[in-house]
Amino acid sequence: MAIIPSYNLAPITGSLKKSDLLHLLRRTLFGVGHKELSFFQNKNIHESLDILLKQSPNPKAPTQSDPDITDPLIPNGSEWINAPYENEEIDKSRRIGLKTWWMGEMLNRDFSLSEKMTLFWHNHFVTEMDIVKDSRYSYRYVTMLRSYALGNFKKLIIEGTTDIAMLVYLNGNSNTKSAPNENYSRELMELFTLGKGVGVNYTEDDVKAGASVLSGWKDDKESIKSDFIPSLHDTDDKYFSSFFENKIIRGKSGNDGILEIDELIDMIFLRKETAKFFCRNLYRWFVSAHFDEAIESNIISPLADILIKHDFEVVPVLRTLLSSEHFFDAAYRGCIVKNPVDFYAGAVKQFDLALPTKLSDTHLCWAHIYYDISGLSMNIGDPPSVAGWPAFHQAPKFHQWWINSYTLGFRMKIADSLYSEEGANCNGPRIKFDFLSFVKELKNPENPDELIKECVELLFAVQISKSSLETLKKLLLSEQETGYYWTDVWNQFSAKPNDLMTKSVIENRLKLFFGKIMTMPEYQMM
């Protein structure tokens, strides 16, 4: 049966229904639980977006936190972002620290879209930390992404073009007049701005001319800054193809050579394809991987116009998209497979998993979660290639790419470990779900039907079948038919919360119940 959604970008009207709010929050935050729901309920779409679209302040810099490493210059617990580079081994430990810190930021996210957009940019404007091999550079890269999370696409590309990590990653630091290196220029056009869609006809010579514009940059390990060396810059005029309306960028000497970059980026951003390419990526990230002509003309093209009209600020586009009738259309509920961060960090936030408060232990837990997410094929800081994760660009599978016989099994094992009796071992500290507290916050936890109904509404983005509901109920009632047994034991527990026997009866059933939920295919959707 053909699905015919609304193609209307106009904002929805009236109050935000609970199901609409859940849809919005699932797509914009990592995980939705009681806290998120109670914070946003009774707010209308505009008030909700005002909060979600507010840029979060940049966090404090990461510190050396690897207990196995002695960093001679940096005592444990201190910052290293301005310290000298030492050697590969030390830098590796700092890199793990950087990734761990990033994981921590995602887990500590407030009610802003900032963290999710930081990850979006990482996938859009890729560098790989294990190739850059200087954690100080990569810290600057991540900080740049985070500063622009809800900022300006064009300004990010301008700044990012000479970002110190990017200079190393795509060889901008070895691109000179006498020996051009076209790596960055190619990816700038193909992956960061124009894409390779229909109607994008830039040429190989354009890639080379772009490389000439960008020639002359070096990374300086001493100052941890990007340097422009005029003598290495190609001062010849650069000629572009008819796709760029035969644009000529006049070669400039001395420090004026830097100015050519603005001209290059202006030229690329003058093509509407750049705005469209970006909006398609944004759309795929927030709405759906499904594309057709109707989406292209009714959604992508108008969004691109908004982006251009606002001089490439992303917030107006996000605001339009995330408040639109199209976004809230029933056809799109739950149609995105959770990526590993959405799955894991999402579950942590959803069930309000308590991490240890001692800083060194918190780090171990963040690291554990980072490694598990990386095992689910999303290594934060090191996407598989300059194109990012295939789940976000590779037709026809798109998000399905996250799921295969290996990763699906691993998702189940992660869920298992988090509700096992002893919890997941994070190299010392242990973390586990407290389902009891989660259930206590429901409206009618003593009524099994109400409990199930409320959990299903909160935890699933898609409809689940009657037979699944029955199975879930059986798990809660240990195969009994009548709900009274649950009510009875719940009331006993409420009367005597310290009775360990009653508590364990309840907890054992909740573990089976939530364990089943987390391993259902429907739980993988958002």
Place this chain on the structure above:
Amino acid sequence: MKRKVFIKNTALAALLPFILDALSACNSNTRKQNRILVLIQLVGGNDGLNTLIPLDNYKKLTDARPNLFIPENKILGIKGTSLTGLHPSLAGIKDLYENGLLGFIQGVGYENQNYSHFRSSDIWLTGSKSTEVLYTGWMARYLETRFKNYPEGFPNAQHPDPPAIKIGDTGSYLFQGTKMDMSIVIDPSTTFEPISVDSFDNESTGYAAAEVKSIREILQQTERYSKVIKDALATSFQHSTLYPKSGVNSLADQLKVVAKLIKGGLGTSIYLVDLKGFDTHSAQVDSSNTTKGLHADLLAKLSQAVTCFWDDVNIMGREKDITGITFSEFGRRIVSNSAYGTDHGAAQPLMFFGTNINSGIIGTNPVIPDKVNNTDNLAMQFDFKNVFASVLKKWMETSDDKVKEIFPENYPDIEIFKA
């Protein structure tokens, strides 16, 4: 905080009692021993000119890549030709070649070379022309001729084993079939565990319905195949002593799992493994010594992994049934860049091994123009689709008609295999 320690200590590990090298033996193999094809993907674009080195063009090569060429006295000569040599890291490959077990095809590529990693990988994996977009892998199309309507009705008595195995933590476009991924993914660094599966109805609506359906299908297929895979992995097998420690050479680790599965009696005929890191825009060679650097390390891993694997194949006595072939999304540029690296290029040499192959070099040395400039690339001698069409026909014994369903062009046979 090293990952190894990490896995060892997690509760997760405790939950997975079954490990790849489990000793429990279960050796009942009565299945027909299929021919097996192992595809080795060199991810990133391998530099063919520094792999299989044209000695007749050596002077031009040194001019084109003054900071990157391998000194003539370090190049490994190969018996039977004075025109071509091998990178010094390829000693194991040289041995196989000289023992008649390995060969090369020069200049493999396609018309209208695309220089984008991901588009070019898609072209190679879907078997498309440069100008068309296909949404299924060429290998999946082949497998669908053998596993009709997959996954409906599979596994069954005639086909108890998965059509294909992908080693690693992600699937591959190569196996993307009309209905679903035709491979089971096995990660060599962890364990393979059956997945619990429910039989719930799918009541999702909208675009989610199809997504939920495919997740459930993956669950079901994995569950259905998990016993044969576990049994195969549990077979005791004394591997070749040539293997390095696990974690040192990712390709060797992957091929070891392939060997184990084959030894364990799995009837799967297609395996895909990979070695990543060939995108050597910089530091392809060390600035002080061009026989060292990223590319030398990668080729050494390739050489070592293939050598160990072939030793395993001999130990299990399956050399007549197993053949392997390498490929990459493109070769690299003739001219090197100032970062001791090379940019994206075009045609590349492919390597194949086995006992039924024609050892030698098919095609001629690549031609390097007299006045080479930064934009020059190596010409294609063989379309990669032609190569794989020949493999399907001669090695997988596929009829001409079926091969044409997969690769519609009329290709002449390339004599990779003995008649």
